[in-house]
Amino acid sequence: MILSLNLGENSYDIIVERGALSKIKEHLNLERKVLILTDSGVPSKYSQAVFQASKNGFVYTIKSGEASKSLENYSEIISFMIENSFTRTDAVVSVGGGVVGDLGGFVASTYMRGIDFYNVPTTLLSQLDSSIGGKTAIDFNSVKNVVGAFYQPKRVVIDSDTLKTLDRRQLMAGLCEAIKMAATSSCDLFELIEKSENLENDLDKIIVEGLKIKKDVVEKDPKEKNLRKVLNFGHTIGHAIESASSLGALLHGECVAIGMLPMCALNVRARVENLLKKYELPTESDLSIDVLMSYIQRDKKAKGDKITVIYVEEIGSYEMIDIDLNEMKKYLDGGIL
Secondary structure (H helix, E strand, O other), rough: OOOEEHHHHHOEEEOOOHHHHHHHHOOOOOEEEEEEEEEEEEOOHHHHHHHHOOEEEEEEEEEOOOOHHHHHHHHHHHHHHHHHOOOOOOOEEEEOHHHHHHHHHHHHHHHHHOOEEEEOOHHHHHHHHOOOOOEEEEOOOEEEEEEEEOOOOOEEEHHHHHHHHOHHHHHHHHHHHHHHHHHOOOOOHHHHHOOOOOOOOHHHHHHHHHHHHHHHHHHHOOOOHHHHHHHHHHHHHHHHHHHHHHOOOOOOHHHHHHHHHHHHHHHHHHHHHHHHHOOOOOOOOOOOOOHHHHHHHOOOOOOOOOEEEEEEEEOOEEEEEEEEHHHHHHHHHHHOO
């Protein structure tokens, strides 16, 4: 299936097809110098598929994990590209999860003021979330995604066969992204996940339906001025948990899972919690309210003493509300601790 994300001159196609990686040359312009960014946790056969299809490819592998989305790695990649004479007509291809997608996109957005970027996400989380929309970033001083830019890829290729090599924990953490979007925007998708008896058989439909939700939001609000904030459901608290937790203790999707619950009405919270438990996702954190608030106050969605949050009163719909930071403590106290 091909989904087209319509953003005027920045429009691009999203290819969703099992086996697409085996014929990647048909989908991407690789007849040039190509930096293929991947990480140590991604099976090398995926980056090699792009390398073998490239006219002049360079595979650059970073260490797996959020810590690699750093200024140091960004600098080293830029230096590598300069040393290998990359020009404005060349390209960056990210092959892996959200870390290489965010980092690769930021590299492409800034190298010589912007070169072509392709995203080949290989985790469920990145296929549903960071693969489209143009958000690129690195972390700085322990603050997630604080340095970045909106920079749309030229094309996204999603091959759900790559999920066969994903461990169950990573897969479930990625599924949380679909649960998040369904809770705010689609009763049908929520029920599909809720009633699924064979998740593997339903994954392609879940991916496509999740992407349709995000595509619609991004088209209406490409730079998160207003509507696109709906995609941050669970992220305000989730990012705080992720930043405050010991490195690697919880995955991004697991943090978002916990972060959704305080932002739901009581009847919705019970339903979301049951669904999270069905897929072995966490529903609580042992971090103190004061620790979490220290990170929430630094959230880029905070303005003065208020912060914009997404609240779900009924499955399939949402409210965007501004609450006082002190009031956030009440949500935390009632939701996860």
